[in-house]
Amino acid sequence: MRSLFGPRPLLPGFRLSLGCAVLYLSLLVLLPLSGLVFKASQLSLAAFWEIASGERALASYRVTFGASLLAASINTVFGLIVAWVLVRYSFPGKRLIDALVDLPFALPTAVAGITLATLYAGNGWIGRYLEPLGFKIAFAPPGIVVALTFIGLPFVVRTLQPVIEDIEPEVEEAAASLGASRLQTFVRVLWPALLPALLTGFTLAFSRSIGEYGSVIFIAGNMPLISEITPLLIISKLEQYDVVGATALAVVMLFISFVMLFVVNGLQWWAATRHGARAADGALR
Amino acid sequence: MSTLARRRATAEPPWLRRLLLAVGLGFLVLFLLLPLLAVFAEAFAAGGRAYLEALQDHDARSAIALTLLVAVLVLPLNICFGVTAAWAIAKFEFRGKSLLITLIDLPFAVSPVVVGLVFLLIFGAQGLFGPWLAANDIKVVFALPAIVLVTMFITLPFVARELIPLMQAQGREEEEAAVSLGATGWQMFRRVTLPNIRWGLLYGVILANARAMGEFGAVSVVSGHIRGETNTLPLHVEILYNEYNAVGAFASASVLALLALVTLAAKTVVEWRLRREVRMLSAALPPENN
Numbered sequence: 001m002r003s004l005f006g007p008r009p010l011l012p013g014f015r016l017s018l019g020c021a022v023l024y025l026s027l028l029v030l031l032p033l034s035g036l037v038f039k040a041s042q043l044s045l046a047a048f049w050e051i052a053s054g055e056r057a058l059a060s061y062r063v064t065f066g067a068s069l070l071a072a073s074i075n076t077v078f079g080l081i082v083a084w085v086l087v088r089y090s091f092p093g094k095r096l097i098d099a100l101v102d103l104p105f106a107l108p109t110a111v112a113g114i115t116l117a118t119l120y121a122g123n124g125w126i127g128r129y130l131e132p133l134g135f136k137i138a139f140a141p142p143g144i145v146v147a148l149t150f151i152g153l154p155f156v157v158r159t160l161q162p163v164i165e166d167i168e169p170e171v172e173e174a175a176a177s178l179g180a181s182r183l184q185t186f187v188r189v190l191w192p193a194l195l196p197a198l199l200t201g202f203t204l205a206f207s208r209s210i211g212e213y214g215s216v217i218f219i220a221g222n223m224p225l226i227s228e229i230t231p232l233l234i235i236s237k238l239e240q241y242d243v244v245g246a247t248a249l250a251v252v253m254l255f256i257s258f259v260m261l262f263v264v265n266g267l268q269w270w271a272a273t274r275h276g277a278r279a280a281d282g283a284l285r
Numbered sequence: 286m287s288t289l290a291r292r293r294a295t296a297e298p299p300w301l302r303r304l305l306l307a308v309g310l311g312f313l314v315l316f317l318l319l320p321l322l323a324v325f326a327e328a329f330a331a332g333g334r335a336y337l338e339a340l341q342d343h344d345a346r347s348a349i350a351l352t353l354l355v356a357v358l359v360l361p362l363n364i365c366f367g368v369t370a371a372w373a374i375a376k377f378e379f380r381g382k383s384l385l386i387t388l389i390d391l392p393f394a395v396s397p398v399v400v401g402l403v404f405l406l407i408f409g410a411q412g413l414f415g416p417w418l419a420a421n422d423i424k425v426v427f428a429l430p431a432i433v434l435v436t437m438f439i440t441l442p443f444v445a446r447e448l449i450p451l452m453q454a455q456g457r458e459e460e461e462a463a464v465s466l467g468a469t470g471w472q473m474f475r476r477v478t479l480p481n482i483r484w485g486l487l488y489g490v491i492l493a494n495a496r497a498m499g500e501f502g503a504v505s506v507v508s509g510h511i512r513g514e515t516n517t518l519p520l521h522v523e524i525l526y527n528e529y530n531a532v533g534a535f536a537s538a539s540v541l542a543l544l545a546l547v548t549l550a551a552k553t554v555v556e557w558r559l560r561r562e563v564r565m566l567s568a569a570l571p572p573e574n575n
Contacts, residue, residue: 010461012470014377021370021445022385024362028438029391032403035413039406078312085309089302097310099553103317105492106545106552108499110519111538114526115320118327125323126315150316172295182297211396214501214519218526231398231502238402238506243411250399257394264394265387 033254040251043244051248059225060233063141067229068209071148076202079156080194086157087164104153109214116147117219139221144229147215152205159201160194167193196271203267207260211253324542327535339536347513348521349540354429355517356497359436363493364486367444372478374445375452376460386449392441400438401506404431427509432517435503440496444489451485451559452478454566484559491555495548499541 040048051057086098104112120127120138127138137143167190175185213231220227228236230253237246297305329336339345370389374382392400407413408425418425425431459481463473479486501519508515510524518537525534 010464011376011457012464012473014373014379017369018373018377018379021366021373024366025370025385025388025441028434028441029388032407032438033391033395035407036399036403078309081305081309082313085306088296089306091306091310095553097313099549100313100317100321102549102552103321103545106495106499106548107321108501108519108522108541108545110501110522111324111499111541111545112320114522114534114538115323115327118531119319119323125319150320153316169295176295182295185295207394211394211399212502213396213398214505218523231396234398234402235506238405243406243409246402247406250402253396253399257391257396257399261387261390261394 036247036250036254040247043248048248048251051245052252056224056228056233057230057249057252060228060230063144063227064210064229064231067141067144067148068206070145071152071209072202072206074145074149075152075156075205076198079153079201079205080160080198083157083160083164087161101157102154104151109151109212110218112150113147113215113218116150116215117143120146120219138219139227141220141227143219143221144216144227147219148209148212151212151215152209155205155208156198156201159197159204163194163197196267196274200264200267200271203260203264207257207264210256210260321542324535324539327531328539330535331532335532336536336539339533340540342533344512344516345518345521345533345537348516348518348537351429351432351514351516352498352518355432355436356494358433359440359497360490360494362437363440363444364490366441367448367489368482368486370445371448371452371482374449375455376457389442389445392438397435397439397500397502398506400435401503404434404438404507426507427511427515429515431507432504432515435507436497436500439500439503440493443493443496444486447485447489447492448482451482451563454563455481484555484562488552488555488559491548491551495545498544 043051082101086094086101117138118124120130120143122128122131122136122138124138130137135142137146171189172185175189176182180188211231213229213235216229217232220229220232222228222232230249234246234249234253237243237249296302370385373379374386405412405426408418408431409415410419410426412426414425425434459477460473463477464470468476498517499519500517501523504517505520505523508517508520510516510520512524516524518541522534522537522541525537
C-alpha cells in the first residue's frame with residue numbers, strides 16, 4: 001500500500017473515499033457498459049459487421065456525422081463571435097444574455113425538440129418565411145442541423161470565454177505598436193491563442209451532437225436512409241425486438257464515444273501545456 | 286491622446302464592432318430567445334384557462350410527481366459520489382488518477398439511448414438478470430428502479446466535476462490543520478471542508494437536478510411509457526405532442542422551461558459567489574507562486 005501510494009498521508013478517509021467512488025463508478029457505469037460489449041461479443045464478427053454496415057446503418061451514420069459536423073462548425077464560427085462580443089464589448093442586457101447562453105444545458109431536450117419543430121414548421125414563426133423561398137427545414141435533414149446547433153451552442157462559447165478573458169492587453173498593444181494592423185494582430189497573435197480552445201469547443205459540441213436524441217427526433221422527420229439518426233435506428237430496432245441489432249449499433253456508438261473522449265482529453269492537455277508554456281514564458285519575462 | 290490611440294490600435298474599427306455585435310446577438314436571438322418565447326406563446330395559445338386545465342390533468346400531475354421523485358432519489362447519491370470522488374482525487378496522490386477523472390467524464394460522452402439500452406440488456410426480460418427478477422416478481426425495467434438507474438448514470442459527473450478543480454485549488458492545509466489540532470474526520474469535514482465547498486457543491490447539484498428532471502432519451506428507452514405510472518414530464522410532453530395536443534404538450538413543456546430559467550438564475554447567482562470565493566482564495570495565496 002505504502003509503496004504504491006507513497007508516504008502515508010495526514011488526512012483521513014483516502015481509502016474509504018476512493019473505495020466508495022470506484023465502487024459506485026464500477027457498479028453504475030463500468031459493469032453495465034462491459035455488459036453491452038459482452039452481449040455484442042456473442043455475435044460472430046461477420047454478423048456484427050453485417051449489422052454495423054447495413055444500408056440503413058450506413059445512411060444513419062452519414063446523417064448523424066454530417067449534421068453533427070455541420071452544426072459544430074456553425075457553432076464554432078458563431079460561438080467565436082458570441083464569446084468575443086460577450087467578453088470584449090459592453091452593451092445593455094449583457095449579463096442577462098450571458099446567463100442565457102447556458103439555456104441549451106438547462107432546457108430538457110424534448111422541449112427544445114418540439115419548440116424548434118414548431119418554429120421551423122411551414123406555419124411556424126420562422127418556417128413561414130423560409131418555406132416560400134424553398135427552404136424546408138423542419139421534418140427534413142436541415143432540421144437536424146438546427147436542433148444540433150441549439151444543443152451544441154454553449155460548448156464553444158463557454159470554452160472560449162475564459163481564454164479571451166486571459167489574453168493580456170499588453171500582447172495586443174505590443175503587436176499594434178510594432179505596426180501590425182488589427183487583422184494581422186488577430187491572425188498572428190490572437191488566433192494561435194484561441195485555436196486550442198476553439199478546437200476543444202468544436203469537439204465537445206460535435207461529440208454531444210453525435211449521441212443526441214431528444215431534440216432531433218421531433219424535428220427530423222425520421223425517414224429511413226434520409227433523416228434517420230443512429231440513436232433513433234437503435235430505438236426502432238428495439239421496438240422491433242431486434243435486441244441483437246440494437247446492441248451491435250450501440251457498440252459502434254460506444255466506440256465512437258471513447259474515441260471522442262480520448263480526443264477531447266488530448267486537446268485539453270494540448271491547450272493546458274500551451275497555456276502553461278505561455279504563463280511560464282510570461283514569468284521569465 | 287496616447288490612451289485613445291492605443292485603444293484604437295487594439296480594438297476593432299467601429300463598423301466591424303457593430304457588425305460583430307449584430308451577428309453575435311442575432312445568432313443568440315434566433316437560437317435561444319425565439320425558442321424560449323415560443324414555448325410560452327404556444328402554451329398560452331388557447332388562453333390561460335386551457336393552460337391551467339392541461340396542467341391539472343391527472344397524467345400531467347403524476348408525471349410531475351414522478352419527475353420530482355426521481356430527482357429526490359438520485360441527487361443524494363450523486364452528492365455522495367461527487368464528494369467522495371473529489372476528496373480522493375483532490376487531496377491525495379495515487380496511480381491511475383487521470384484515468385479515474387476520464388472515467389468520471391464517460392457518462393457525458395455516451396449517447397442517452399445507449400445508456401438506456403445498457404440497462405435494458407441487464408434487467409430486461411431477455412437480459413442478464415431478467416429471468417431471476419421475473420421469478421422473484423421484481424420489476425426493474427419499465428418501472429421506477431430503471432428510471433432512477435439511468436438518471437444516476439446520466440448525472441454522475443456533474444457534482445464531481447465541479448468539486449475536483451475547486452478542492453484542488455483549495456489545497457490540503459486547512460484540513461491538515463484541523464486534523465493536527467485533534468479534529469475527527471467527520472468534524473474536519475463538517476467544519477472545514479463543507480463550508481469551503483458549499484457553493485461549488487450547490488452549483489453541481491443545480492446542474493445535476495436540471496439534467497435529472499429533463500432527461501429524455503435514456504428514460505424513454507427504459508420507462509415503457511405507461512401513462513400515469515412511468516411517464517416522467519419530458520415523456521409526457523412527447524406523448525401529448527405526438528397526439529397533436531399542442532396546448533397540452535407546450536403547457537407541460539413550459540413547466541420544464543420555467544425550471545430551466547430557475548436553473549439559469551440560480552446558477553448565475555452561485556457562479557457569482559463562487560467567483561468571489563476563488564478570488565479571495567487566490568488573494569490569500571502565498572506570493573511564492575508568482
